[in-house]
């Protein structure tokens with residue numbers, strides 16, 4: 001049992017007794033009673049640690065109470081602030097520990113009630129404070145990772161234990177009551193434990209029984225997965241092949257140890273939590289499908305679609321640079337995934353060959369959303385994340401925040417990677433590369449053998465001014481990736497993919513969405529990328545935002561006023577392992593200076609301090625607010 005867990009668990013116990021007269025309601029009281037009865041129960045307060053969102057199945061909190069607590073939640077942390085997913089009202093889907101199966105708790109996602117904001121975030125400071133919002137039957141509470149729990153936080157943690165009747169090792173958004181895969185509020189999809197898509201016994205094919213035994217049956221399903229061979233190692237853990245001994249299906253199991261009571265463990269959980277939150281909301285053919293997650297005493301397992309072909313990076317290492325038709329094909333699919341992602345105001349932030357998987361049919365799957373982040377409506381992101389060689393200048397400089405356009409830059413870099421087997425700027429050492437990206441007007445070299453269309457496409461992506469870069473949807477109309485005969489259908493489909501709610505008939509698309517979808521059809525000039533700039537009158541939401549971002553704002557309204565350099569984080573992904581570090585060989589796609597601590601590399605750096613020479617040479621721009 002993790003030491004921190006025990007600590008938190010006992011503190012939680014104390015805190016409940018302190019709140020015996022909590023105004024919560026009878027449900028809480030019932031919960032306390034049950035807690036006493038079950039005090040030997042070893043269930044851990046994972047919710048308090050990682051910000052899991054709990055929603056008792058049968059608690060009866062009056063609407064009045066709900067409103068009150070929601071207000072508290074909003075006041076205390078409803079806007080969880082910078083770097084959170086609060087705008088989406090999404091919660092933390094980390095599952096409860098497997099051992100909590102004796103716990104009578106039903107876990108749901110946050111946001112079902114008041115959408116009070118994110119539960120935790122990998123905040124810009126890299127701080128380990130978890131800002132936990134707990135939804136208790138539409139009641140939002142806030143706690144934090146340092147255990148200074150508010151009264152609102154204490155009670156539900158205890159009360160929940162005795163309240164409801166089912167236990168799930170499933171993803172918390174999973175609703176055992178809904179055979180349709182929707183939450184009861186009809187808003188959120190749940191995520192059953194991993195069954196591969198298309199499986200005859202997959203949740204989509206088989207409505208779950210609504211009998212009292214369904215939780216057990218799900219556990220049985222879960223236990224059918226056997227961990228197989230190691231597929232690869234990432235920053236936070238290992239990825240194994242999963243085999244379903246019942247139906248022969250496979251999945252990828254990303255396994256992370258959560259045993260130690262240390263900073264990196266918490267950080268790791270937060271990062272994974274972020275990845276899970278995002279993944280659980282996504283469903284697209286070009287994005288690795290999330291199946292579910294499972295928390296045991298020592299490990300968190302995330303079940304994902306298995307993509308057997310490996311990453312683009314790996315293919316490049318094995319087979320060398322791709323021919324242009326392959327690059328075109330892959331690029332179109334990456335764009336399709338990005339258009340979908342960006343349509344949800346989510347930026348991947350780490351697009352590069354190592355994060356893009358390929359299945360045996362050549363189908364592309366964007367993977368690893370540990371770096372991805374929703375962009376809140378008010379703030380652009382100021383944190384400093386990504387892989388340096390694929391980083392957009394605005395990310396490197398980190399002056400005004402950045403937005404979806406960073407993925408477009410990284411896509412341009414990835415195309416160069418596919419064409420040459422090397423990342424752009426690879427002739428420079430890490431810091432020098434960052435200097436080149438952030439503080440020069442230089443462009444990476446574009447191989448001569450590429451077609452004019454390819455060159456034009458790459459130049460469009462690699463425009464230093466983010467607002468000048470076309471959106472993913474727009475780029476799908478570029479001749480380099482456009483299928484001339486199916487352009488019309490493609491464009492319409494892409495628009496639907498990017499704005500599914502806008503085009504599924506459930507609501508009328510907004511003017512901005514329609515404007516954006518019209519932009520999908522704007523024509524590209526084949527010959528001159530510089531003439532392809534998007535007319536200002538046809539700005540998509542992102543471009544509009546960028547325009548706003550370019551306007552100086554007063555310091556008092558600047559996010560930087562609240563999130564100064566100390567709050568910027570600098571989580572730089574290392575280059576793939578096959579890109580040697582400086583000093584290891586003549587190739588130097590990495591640099592110890594900028595990849596100091598990995599896998600425990602969660603290093604909070606102020607890019608301004610880290611690379612001060614850049615700052616002094618860059619025109620000082622007023623901090624601005626990006627509104628998307």
Ligand SMILES: Nc1ncnc2c1ncn2[C@@H]1O[C@H](COP(=O)(O)OP(=O)(O)OP(=O)(O)O)[C@@H](O)[C@H]1O
Pocket residue numbers: 231232233234235236237238239252254288304305306307308310311354355357367368370573
């Ligand atoms: N869904 C999957 N299907 C097949 N293999 C996978 C899948 N996900 C990951 N892998 C393999 O496992 C390896 C590790 O993946 P993981 O996402 O943990 O780390 P990463 O992509 O190397 O990035 P990071 O270190 O930043 O987390 C990948 O390089 C890939 O080879």
